[in-house]
Amino acid sequence: MSVFRKHSFFLLLVPSLLSAQSGSPCSHASLDLPVAGYGISFGNSARHAGIRFNWSDDCLEEVNGFNFTLWVPGERMTGTINGIAFGLGATGGEEINGISFGLGGVFGGHGINGVSIGGLAVVGSGDATGITFSGMGTVVSGNLTGFNFGGLGCVSGGEMTGISIGPLGLVGQKSITGISLGGLGTVASGGMTGINFGGLGLVAGGGLLGINIGGLGLVGKESVFGLTIAGLAAVSEGSVKCLTLAGLAVVGAGGVEGLTVAGAAIVSREDIAGVNLTIGAVQSGKSVSGVTFAGYRTKADCVSGIDLNLITTEVQCSRGIITGVYNRVYDTQRGLSIGIFNHADNLHGVQIGVLNFAGNNPEGLKILPLLNVHF
DSSP states (O other), rough: OOOOHHTHHHHHHHHHGSSSTTTSSOOOOOEEETTTTTTEEEEOOOOEEEEEEESSOSSSEEEEEEEEEOOOOOOSOOOOOEEEEEESEEEEEEEEEEEEEEEEEEEEEEEEEEEEEESSSEEEEEEEEEEEESEEEEESSSOOOEEEEESSSSESOOOEEEEEEESSSSEEESSSEEEEESSSSEEESSEEEEEEESSSSSEESSOEEEEEEESSEESSSSSSEEEEEEEEEEEESSOEEEEEEEESSSEHHHHHHHHEEEEEEESSOOOOOEEEESSSSEEESSSEEEEEEESEEEEEEEEEEEEEEEEEEEEEEEEEEEEEEEEEEEEEEEEEEEEOOOOOOEEEEEEEEEEEETTTTTTTTEEEEEEEOOO
């Protein structure tokens, strides 16, 4: 398949890349000095070792040394270039190993290896390994490995590994590993590991591991682990663990653990554990444990540790210290409850407040002002 056809976007940027040679047979007319195949070659020689000058490569087989072209490759872009490939228009081959430069672009079929600089684009139907730099975009169908920079962005149909920078964005069809900086966004169908940054957001079809920063939001289909910072929200269908900071919310469907700070809410279907700080609510489908401060409410099946709320705690059971204007324990409270109104169906501890209710106390002692106890 022609690399030019496959990446037609860049053909629009460099319309002269299309060649009219597709219907004609290959011509390998050349002047070779001092002998054929070695030394200096002028023309479209099929194979050469040394220095080769040509107008436009067509049906190339192999060049070892220096390959210089004035125009863009023909549509039948084949062959291997080992050494230096330099194209005033563009340079390309089935495989390029070494240093390649094309004012219009560098185009590789099977692979691009070494240092590749494309004035507009570096495009490959296979892998690209080494240093790739392009004025507009770096796009490969296979793996992109090494230091990769695209003036607009980098796109990989396979794994993206190393240092990858795209002022607009980075897109990896599989996983992204290393240092990944996308000006607007960084997106991977697989996971991301390392230092990952998206100016607007990070989106991973797998997990996120390492330092993860999303200007507005961060989404991981699997677990998120490490230092995680999101301008608005950090969301995972798996767990969110370690140090997580979000302007509005942290949502970990599979659990939240570590030091978690969110402006409005910390939410999970599973357990929430560690130090949890929010001016809004902490809500778990199971337990909340550790040290929790919620400006509005803690709601969970059970809380243990220290749970400090300004407004309300609403749980089935508690073990430790809970505070709030209104503390409602639907089943068993073990420990201390401090609030304006404390209500426990089954008290095994102490309530301190304006009014305190202990459902398991004898009649006349169920509702008491200031202090209620049952052990």
